[in-house]
Amino acid sequence: MDEALKIASQAKNSGDVPVGAVIVMDNKIIAKAGNRVEIDHDPTAHAEMLVIKEAGKILKSTILNQCSLYVTLEPCSMCAQAIAFARIKHLYFGAYDPKGGGVLHGPRIFNQPTCHHKPEVYGGIMESRASDLLKDFFRNLRP
Numbered sequence: 001m002d003e004a005l006k007i008a009s010q011a012k013n014s015g016d017v018p019v020g021a022v023i024v025m026d027n028k029i030i031a032k033a034g035n036r037v038e039i040d041h042d043p044t045a046h047a048e049m050l051v052i053k054e055a056g057k058i059l060k061s062t063i064l065n066q067c068s069l070y071v072t073l074e075p076c077s078m079c080a081q082a083i084a085f086a087r088i089k090h091l092y093f094g095a096y097d098p099k100g101g102g103v104l105h106g107p108r109i110f111n112q113p114t115c116h117h118k119p120e121v122y123g124g125i126m127e128s129r130a131s132d133l134l135k136d137f138f139r140n141l142r143p
Contacts, residue, residue, distance in 0.1 A: 001070050001094060001126045007034040007047070008072045008133055014039055018133045021047035021071040023055040023064065023088075030067070031055040047071060048079035052086050063087050072130040074123060077102030080109035084117045091119045094130025 007020030011034030022032040033050035037043060048071055055064055068090035074097040075083060081102075083091060091103070102109045103121060110118040 001072070001092065003029060003032060004070045004072050005094070005126065005129055005133065007032055008130070011035045011047070012133065012137050018137050019047045019071065019073045021051040021069060023051050024068045024070065025059075025066050030058055044078065046076065046079050048075050049082055052082055052088075056086070065089055068092065069119075070125070073097055073134065074101035074103050074105065076100050077107050077109055081115075083119060084109065084115050087117045088119045090122070092122045092125045094124070094126050095134060096123055096127070
């Protein structure tokens, strides 16, 4: 999660919402990404989406069932569905997102009967650091 938080800080410095994500396999980071929504002018360029794409290319597979995803914010519905499609084994996230989350809040994607894969989910990992990063970003954005 430390690496994901570093990446989130880099995204913040680039003007994007500070969310960072890493994919780990066999205790090694194989892919990492930060939000690039504003940079790329792409509403789908969430850290989770980018890191899943990168890991898929590296592993030459759409199935990432030996991988764990660490992300600084509870994934939204779009990202949660991508996590399910990629069959990520474990999801670790930092800050909870009552407004936009799709895992433990909102539509709770993994609890839907149409969801074909549910990772093991662990929320609140280094929550205060992840949450503070987001609060600082939005406080400075809207003084």
